[in-house]
Amino acid sequence: MGRLFGTDGVRGLANKDITAELALDLSVAVAHELGGQSVFGGARASAVVGRDPRASGEFLSAAVMAGLASAGVDVLDAGVLPTPAIAYLTKRMNAEMGAMLSASHNAMPDNGLKFFASGGHKLADEIEDRISGRVGSDWDRPTGAGVGRILPFGRGAEFYMEHLLQAAPGRLDGLRIVIDAAHGAASEVGPEVFRRAGATVDVIGGDPNGLNINDDAGSTHLDKLQEAVRLRGADMGVAFDGDADRCLAVDARGGQVDGDQIMAILAVAMHERGELQDDTLVATVMSNLGLLQAMEREGVHVVQTAVGDRYVLEAMRSRGYSLGGEQSGHVIMLEHGTTGDGVLTALALAQRVVSSGRALHELAGVMTRLPQVLVNVRGVDKDRVDSDEGVLAAVGQVEQELGDQGRVLLRKSGTEAVARVMVEADSQERAQGYADSLAQVVRERLAL
Structure with a gap:
């Protein structure tokens, strides 16, 4: 078992x-x-x-x-x-x-x-x-x-909303935002908190019936949010997942803003205010190389952990770091919570837009996402992916060719019999080509 x-x-x-x-x-x-x-x-x-x-x-x-x-x-x-x-x-x-x-x-x-x-x-x-x-x-x-x-x-919801507004007390008057609640757990408290903060709120994915949670809605299906933001002339949109511990965003043009970009925006804001403990952001090894490059330019150190918000949290608690998260939109602000909080993340992001007077796409421009390709290789001995000499040699060759314009990450899935090959490069074509070639090496060397 x-x-x-x-x-x-x-x-x-x-x-x-x-x-x-x-x-x-x-x-x-x-x-x-x-x-x-x-x-x-x-x-x-x-x-x-x-x-x-x-x-x-x-x-x-x-x-x-x-x-x-x-x-x-x-x-x-x-x-x-x-x-x-x-x-x-x-x-x-x-x-x-x-x-x-x-x-x-x-x-x-x-x-x-x-x-x-x-x-x-x-x-x-x-x-x-x-x-x-x-x-x-x-x-x-x-x-x-x-x-x-x-x-x-019944008082639990009110206590939680009070906490959110105390943790992120800035006003959002004049901001129009679309919230996709994924027909999930934040369908009521998410929009209500934004209204109390002064925003004009449009809601999609906010009618849970027990059967429609995450159904073509929420942070894993951003297309409807992108369309709604454009059609309604909103300043931005945010999408939660079913239990609202993660948040992704959409700018006024309909462009996606992922967890790495959200962390970059919040890290810069906290760094400017002197609130970023040890000038450090905690992210996982899956975060885009563009985030690391951007933080280096901004004077922010990045500590990387294994994939999973629990490992981000462990690193944060061990040194008292104040901000961390994942590309998927789990963002932890340790002063205000012990886990990723999509609604709090969305509030903090919206307040940065309002306080800075800058559009979300401008703020997200602090980092440039490198094209990233992930290939899942099945039917192989995943436990040897980081030790097989032939695989390591192939990875080394690709890393040498990429130089500082990309990176390679091989890891085994924690939940499936799968080896994951991730490549970032300065173009989508190079990333795809290198990922496919390395995946083929993994198949040939580690076939069961």
Whole structure:
């Protein structure tokens, strides 16, 4: 059996991979691991539970809350809210744990479980492994007054919106923005926060019905947002994913602004204000070389991590860095949150547009994206991709030919039997050619 937890919780096809039974058993294990002695002692442990709008979240969140309460944990049911909201509320309410039901940007049939420790922090690998080891084990069940209570937590949305407006207090009067909420968890709080900040807001993808989350909407489908921004004459647009922990943007011309560009804009702004800790931005190895080049010009150092916002966060917490994120739009502002927050990112980006008096496409011009090609190579021994002599020799040859005008990155997928070949170059043709040739070498050398 493989590891239960992936890079971002437990995820799979709802009611097949992610069942009510698994949700209940896993929640009991989480209660025992994170609740400590308070689960059965005097002071009762508590948890905040939320979900995105997908239909399966209704029965799965019920199972999670049942598992926690059966283990003696009091549960605050926050209902439909973004993942970063649940992380924030776990901290604000001094809860020992939090749980979020979401499969993020995945299609509606999937779902997943994410858990937070006290303070709203994601769980370390070793804690996840201990939780996995507890699943299905015998335990003494509390009875009578020892069982937990499940309470509605309607104030959670208001608390979260207050937090966002305090974290990004600049006004947006005069700004017209289109928000694509992906029919997801931020369909209500996202637009409402922007209205409270003074913006004129148009919403698309804001009518969740349990079945349409991420359906041709949100940060993985920007074409409708691009069209809406142009047709409505908006200053910019932002798109969230299903659980709103990521954000991508569109400028007034309809051009895409990805996570690297958003980080570049925010890093420069924070650097100018003296708010960028150690003048450092944290990004993953997948960030575009153009970001690294731009930050060097702006006097900002870049620390790179493995792919995954959890690794970005680990690096940020280890040194107290204030800003980090991923090309996909996960952006973490450590002073204000413990996880990527799409709504907060969008607010900060919009405020930079207003305060600078510059259009979004001008601000995004701080960096030039190099053409980037990613080829997924299947049917190979992915574990040898970074050690095979023939593959390494081919990579070295390409790197020598590219010089400082590009780069090569080979890595194995953390979730599939796939080796990934990524090449950046000064033209799309060169990037594609080198990526295809290296992928062929990987197929020939590492074929199973």
